[in-house]
Amino acid sequence: MLGRAARPLHERVRSTLFLLPAWFSPSSSLRSAFHRLRGARIGDHVEIGYFVIIDNLYPEKVSVEDGATISAKSTILAHDESKLYTGMGEELVSETVIKAGAFVGVHSVIMPGVRVGERAIVGAGSVVTRNVPDGTVVVGVPAQPISQRKRGSREGD
Numbered sequence: 001m002l003g004r005a006a007r008p009l010h011e012r013v014r015s016t017l018f019l020l021p022a023w024f025s026p027s028s029s030l031r032s033a034f035h036r037l038r039g040a041r042i043g044d045h046v047e048i049g050y051f052v053i054i055d056n057l058y059p060e061k062v063s064v065e066d067g068a069t070i071s072a073k074s075t076i077l078a079h080d081e082s083k084l085y086t087g088m089g090e091e092l093v094s095e096t097v098i099k100a101g102a103f104v105g106v107h108s109v110i111m112p113g114v115r116v117g118e119r120a121i122v123g124a125g126s127v128v129t130r131n132v133p134d135g136t137v138v139v140g141v142p143a144q145p146i147s148q149r150k151r152g153s154r155e156g157d
Helices: 009-017 019-024 028-038 082-086
Strands: 062-064 096-098 136-139 144-148
Touching: 009 019, 009 028, 019 028
Parallel strands: 062 096
Antiparallel strands: 136 144
16 A cells, blocks of 8 residues: 555644635635635735635645735645655655746646746746746746846836
């Protein structure tokens, strides 16, 4: 019998209790509030779209800083059980951070332990497996950089 990752029931209740309200609330501010109640660290003025999954077992390991946007149907992970489930290793649990002003496009996946830099952009449908530097635009599966803004520059400069 292969191992299965598990957290005690009492540690999962809070995360599970507020999951559906976090998905279906009619405003981004309510969705953010419910994710905070689940344990995720969500900054001020964060936009969270419908059906966003912030790690189901370890929401407290996810930080979304001020002014960041997580678009609809995106997933932010802080753990990976694949190696444990297949008998090839241990469960990975690692801090995942979306820095201030970053934008995560619709239906993207941010893998455990990844840092998406300040004002970085993750294109729709991307799977981010590595850190994204500040101001960098990444797209694809796996996500690759396509451009990088110079610090302090704005679009059109």
